Amino acid sequence: MATSTSAGAPSGAVDQERVQRFLEKVIADGGAAMAGLCTSLGDRLGLYAAMAGAGPLTSARLAARTGLVERYVREWLDAQVAGEYVTYTPETDTYQLPDEHAAVLADPDRSTYAAGFFTVLQAVYATEDSLREAFRTGEGVGWEEHSPALFAGTAKFFRPGYTAALVPEWLTALDGVVEKLERGARVADVGCGYGYSTTLMARAFPRSYFRGFDFHRPSVEAARGIAAERGLADRVSFDVATAQDFPGEGFDLITFFDCLHDIGDPGGALLHAEHALADGGTCMIVEPNASANAQENTNPVGRALTAASVAVCLPSALAQHGPQALGNHAGEEAIRQIADDAGLHHWRLAAESPVNRVYAVGR
Ligand SMILES: C[S@@+](CC[C@H](N)C(=O)[O-])C[C@H]1O[C@@H](n2cnc3c(N)ncnc32)[C@H](O)[C@@H]1O
Structure with a gap:
């Protein structure tokens, strides 16, 4: 011994x-x-x-x-x-x-761009003092408490993966969704941040109407600016709203890009989404590709994601004082159970990339 x-x-x-x-x-x-x-x-x-x-x-x-x-x-x-x-x-x-x-x-327009990673680091390192306190008290560190580098950096970090796969791979992997988007569908992008996911979809499907929601006003304002720059403001709108109370109903597609685990009440968010879905509508839940088994995350992406969970994801959810603070690697089973409890009983792993797993979810 x-x-x-x-x-x-x-x-x-x-x-x-x-x-x-x-x-x-x-x-x-x-x-x-x-x-x-x-x-x-x-x-x-x-x-x-x-x-x-x-x-x-x-x-x-x-x-x-x-x-x-x-x-x-x-x-x-x-x-x-x-x-x-x-x-x-x-x-x-x-x-x-x-x-x-x-x-x-x-x-930044290329799908192989990775420098955004390093903008996130600026914010992550600046959080150390708040985190030391949070480790002692168990309180959270709210998304909005971080430096602006986190908001811009997160958008820059995820954007290349969305550019590469969202339209050509992920949406096509959802049953019947592309056909609806081509005809003209109503889409809500929840926890949209800077809305790169929203504008990518809007560009590809000009007959559809997209609404982005996020509870963080500066991100919503940035998203509005990006959509306007891209000439999409007529069919893309962004509003400040929480995932648990965003307005509208009858959505054919409701998306959660890398945000469900940051929300303190992911069950409340999915329950609200279930009410806001049209008949036959689909929820697309995009989550980080990290395993609930810590030993399976011993790779560069797993390492970065699990560390980001310590610095940002878990504290963000804890700051919302909801019933669940998942962290970003709670795993498929945990999220599937939350969806099932919210009345979203159909669950399928639709696609996967090195950074993300994409779930197609419905009633
Ligand atoms: C990791 S970022 C992802 C942003 C964007 N979807 C993307 O992929 O770039 C998480 C986002 O969730 C938002 N968020 C966290 N909790 C929320 C809540 N309860 N309601 C609405 N938005 C929330 C944050 O403001 C942030 O923009």
Whole structure:
């Protein structure tokens, strides 16, 4: 049996090789966490966008292209080289963002864009003091209490996955829904945030009418702006409303994108959705693709999602003082049971992506 010293350090034999390997893993993680700030800066200052397709650039050229200060840009570039995001040619003192890396870092419209991840991190790290308190008291940290980086970052994080799969894969996997949307259907997008899911659907189905609801006013205002920019304001509207009391009825499709687990009363939300569905209507519940079994989440996506649950999802639900704070990996069975209790007895896993699982739910 392992014993401990009074200071808590194990006194038994420790495998020094394993210590060394684990130390290396933790240092690599620390390096990635530190470098994440530079990735966020590169995204938000337009450095990656300015390097995309530009070929080799000196730090001075990149500074001129972005209107930034060369000394900072050079320091940032050297950190990018250390992380192998950018290549460096000493003979010409130039830096280059390979096209394949630009596809991941430079263009928010692409389905492979992943820089949004790092905007979320800014908000997550800023939450640490509130979380320390919450761990002691059991109180929540409300969605609206976070820095604005969380709202923009969450939208940027999920948008590429929705761009890739929502219209071509997820909606087509729901029985008869695409036909209704093509003819002209009524859709509610609940907990819509910045509404990228709403506008993606609206673009694809011009005969349908879409209403986005979220209880967070700044997100609703951002969603209105994005829909207007895309020329969709005539058939897409966004309103401040909770998932438990959003207005309207007779919806052919009610969607919950990555939000049901953030709601303190997910059962109340699904009960309300059941009342608001048209005959034969469908609920689409999109949830993070993380397992209720902690051992199955030992992969990069599972790791990121479960950590986000500690920082954002669980505290958000707890702050609503509802009957259930699910966390983002409560698992299919838990959510299926909540849906069943709300009168939504038909349940099917319709589609899956590395980040999400998509459930088709109905009466
Ligand atoms: C993780 S974000 C997802 C936002 C958006 N659906 C997306 O996929 O980008 C969760 C959203 O749920 C909203 N939310 C949380 N609790 C809510 C409630 N009770 N009623 C309405 N919206 C809620 C938050 O304001 C936030 O916009």
